[in-house]
Each structure stands twice: as C-alpha cells, then as structure tokens.
Amino acid sequence: MKFFYLSSTPNEDNMLEIHERECxxxxxxxxxxxxxxxxxxxxxxxxxxxxxxxxxxxxxxCKVSTSSVLLKKKS
Known part of the structure; x- marks a missing residue:
C-alpha cells in the first residue's frame, strides 16, 4: 500500500493534485x-x-499504466 495526499492549493489548471508520500x-x-x-x-x-x-x-x-495479462491454458 502507498500513502496518498491531496494538495490544498490548486495547480495552474485549477485542479488539486494527488501525490504519493514519496513524491x-x-x-x-x-x-x-x-x-x-x-x-x-x-x-x-x-x-x-x-x-x-x-x-x-x-x-x-501517480502514472496510470495498463498492461495486458496473458494466461497460458494448461494442457
């Protein structure tokens, strides 16, 4: 598990950013x-x-990454 924080001041796009503790x-x-x-x-x-x-x-x-999971069918 990771610990997350929400910025209380908006960024240049007027959005509050979510950060991991180690960011x-x-x-x-x-x-x-x-x-x-x-x-x-x-x-x-x-x-x-x-x-x-x-x-x-x-x-x-907090980069969002997706990857495919391939499963090999047992013979």
Whole structure:
C-alpha cells in the first residue's frame, strides 16, 4: 500500500493534485491533506472526489499504466 495526499492549493489548471508520500513534487505539510493508504492512484482519486470534483493525479508519482495479462491454458 502507498500513502496518498491531496494538495490544498490548486495547480495552474485549477485542479488539486494527488501525490504519493514519496513524491518529489509533494507540497509542504501545511499545503496538503492526508487521503489515506491505497493500492493505487485510482483508489485515491475516488476518495479525493468526495472532497472536491477538481482533482487529478500527479503526473510524476501517480502514472496510470495498463498492461495486458496473458494466461497460458494448461494442457
């Protein structure tokens, strides 16, 4: 699990950014709110949407990646 925070000051697009605890771009402790522990940014954004509709994931620490999972059929 990772620990996520919500910036309390909007970015240049007027959005509040969600950051992981270890992000190099995380705001100072007075400029962020703790969201909680989540497995990924998608879970954190659901919680943040309860606080504000204008939320987005940090492009540096919360990159959304998808990959295919291929399963081999047992013979």
């Amino acid at each position: 190099s771009n995380i705001p100072d402790s007075l400029d962020r709110d703790y969201l909680g522990p989540f497995n990924n940014g998608a879970e954190a954004i659901r919680k943040a949407k309860m606080i504000s509709e204008n939320v987005t994931l940090c492009v540096h620490c």
